[in-house]
Amino acid sequence: MTPRSRPKIDLDPATVRRARTLARRAGRPIVRLAKQHTTASVERATLRLAGLTGADPDGTPWVNRLVDAARADVGLEHGISLPVWDALVTGQAADLPGLAAAAAAGDVRFRIPAGRDAARAQSASRKQVAAGIRRVDARRRERDRLIARWGDPAHKPWIYLIVATGDIYEDIPQAQAAAREGADIIAVIRSTGQSLIDFVPEGATREGFAGTYATQDNFRLMRAALDESSRQLGRYVRLTNYASGLCMPEIAALAGLERLDMMLNDSMYGILFRDINPVRTFVDQRFSRQVHARAGIIINTGEDNYLTTADAVEAAHTVTVSQLLNEYFAKEAGLEDWQLGLGHAFEIDPAVPDSFRLELAHALLARTLFPKAPLKWMPPTRHMTGDVFRGYLLDGFFNLAGAMTDQDILLVGMMTEAVVTPWLSDRDLALQNVRYVVNAAGRLSEDFVPAPDGFISQRARRVLAESIDLLERILNHENGLLDAIADGTFGLMKRPADAGKGLEGVAKKASGYYNPATVLLEEQ
Numbered sequence: 001m002t003p004r005s006r007p008k009i010d011l012d013p014a015t016v017r018r019a020r021t022l023a024r025r026a027g028r029p030i031v032r033l034a035k036q037h038t039t040a041s042v043e044r045a046t047l048r049l050a051g052l053t054g055a056d057p058d059g060t061p062w063v064n065r066l067v068d069a070a071r072a073d074v075g076l077e078h079g080i081s082l083p084v085w086d087a088l089v090t091g092q093a094a095d096l097p098g099l100a101a102a103a104a105a106g107d108v109r110f111r112i113p114a115g116r117d118a119a120r121a122q123s124a125s126r127k128q129v130a131a132g133i134r135r136v137d138a139r140r141r142e143r144d145r146l147i148a149r150w151g152d153p154a155h156k157p158w159i160y161l162i163v164a165t166g167d168i169y170e171d172i173p174q175a176q177a178a179a180r181e182g183a184d185i186i187a188v189i190r191s192t193g194q195s196l197i198d199f200v201p202e203g204a205t206r207e208g209f210a211g212t213y214a215t216q217d218n219f220r221l222m223r224a225a226l227d228e229s230s231r232q233l234g235r236y237v238r239l240t241n242y243a244s245g246l247c248m249p250e251i252a253a254l255a256g257l258e259r260l261d262m263m264l265n266d267s268m269y270g271i272l273f274r275d276i277n278p279v280r281t282f283v284d285q286r287f288s289r290q291v292h293a294r295a296g297i298i299i300n301t302g303e304d305n306y307l308t309t310a311d312a313v314e315a316a317h318t319v320t321v322s323q324l325l326n327e328y329f330a331k332e333a334g335l336e337d338w339q340l341g342l343g344h345a346f347e348i349d350p351a352v353p354d355s356f357r358l359e360l361a362h363a364l365l366a367r368t369l370f371p372k373a374p375l376k377w378m379p380p381t382r383h384m385t386g387d388v389f390r391g392y393l394l395d396g397f398f399n400l401a402g403a404m405t406d407q408d409i410l411l412v413g414m415m416t417e418a419v420v421t422p423w424l425s426d427r428d429l430a431l432q433n434v435r436y437v438v439n440a441a442g443r444l445s446e447d448f449v450p451a452p453d454g455f456i457s458q459r460a461r462r463v464l465a466e467s468i469d470l471l472e473r474i475l476n477h478e479n480g481l482l483d484a485i486a487d488g489t490f491g492l493m494k495r496p497a498d499a500g501k502g503l504e505g506v507a508k509k510a511s512g513y514y515n516p517a518t519v520l521l522e523e524q
Helices: 014-035 040-049 062-074 079-089 097-103 115-150 169-179 216-233 245-257 269-274 278-295 303-309 316-332 355-369 386-402 424-441 455-476 481-484 517-524
Strands: 038-041 158-163 187-189 240-241 260-263 298-300 343-345 376-378 409-411 506-508
Touching: 014 038, 014 278, 014 316, 014 455, 014 481, 038 040, 038 278, 038 455, 040 079, 040 115, 040 245, 040 278, 040 517, 062 079, 062 097, 079 115, 079 240, 079 260, 115 216, 115 245, 115 278, 158 260, 158 278, 169 187, 169 216, 169 269, 169 386, 169 424, 169 517, 187 216, 187 260, 216 240, 216 245, 240 245, 240 355, 245 260, 245 269, 245 278, 245 424, 269 303, 278 316, 278 506, 303 343, 316 343, 343 355, 355 386, 355 455, 386 424, 455 481, 481 517
Parallel strands: 158 187, 158 409, 187 240, 240 260, 260 298, 343 376, 376 409
Antiparallel strands: 038 506
């Protein structure tokens, strides 16, 4: 993305540097922790990059079967690649699917090879995983070619719209209709509860709950449908899904292989709102972001969720702290500024005096702190009441704030938000709202310059100061960010590091740990 003239708040550069320095200090121990551990999902993602697909007759993916069998024999501490490719090199099976089937039947025993045998297993695994990463590279080049051929939307912000019926074959015509009506990004929201399932379902799915399952076939089908729409419309339509939950690394790998363009991928969302173990989450998110960096995928972070459980005025600084941490974790994993779809939201109670000015202050603070990032601005949800006229007006104010503060990605708000799954007509009216406001506002962001010592500027500086205070308090904890999360600092959710779902899938790396995917991704 080419940076435009951004509306700015006059922030003290030294204060901004201080905030980033503190975020780095808070984040570094987490990165060290992530580098010292692996998870079952990281190892399964490696097998997926090596080309292992499919499932047994009961629907359990072969990657799960193979990792579980090898882990039962030798643990995860050395990684899955050494024992698996040692078994292949020594002739226990002809290929990965055959090995997975034999392992599931109990016909294979795994070992950790040493010496020359370990070198052979490393070489074989690296060769096969490298082929998968080359496919990810090829899909990224394909995206670049298609954008060059069909073009990007002529306007900003990009209009982001959710489609999710539970049935991928119903999602497709709805997504194509939304693209025809002006949506630039289609997000297929994931089936409720999938983040807590420790496997990725196989095949195209037709029954989801408040969403559609994230599977490789569903990714492939929707990507092909939106390519067809892109060709017809003369602009590249982007596809979004969710790399989060217990299978975050695997879904990231599948997104890279099937050319998704954006992925929901927040460093703390799964910890706070799905009670997934913090160590599991931080290990998985680092690997997933390395894949996203390689695939050229824009991540969307989840700071908006904090404001659905905590007050949007009192907790505004927690959003900024999370954005700074997400920025640090993302860049450490290799993501560039143009891939940082940092999140924030329009969630202040409309009854609060000066609520719109407060929203502008928070949005401008994010825009000023991250001038090169494609910020993702979320619509009001918490204070939608069922009064569709009031809701439509609130969404109009949200769209106006987005235009005034130069947001890049604008999620379309629905006036029936939190009441029913929106009808197609609701979606059409919501798109009309966005189009009217954005067209009428034009380049209003160029003219909107808050007074240096006015209400908006002072509020933004206060939130930044509170963010620095919070980062300093985090660093004063014995275990830093992990203790802060356990204390309920973010979103009022208390999540201790030694609890939560998926903890049993975490392993501390042994000195001989080897993962060709990690090696290849970090070499770049």
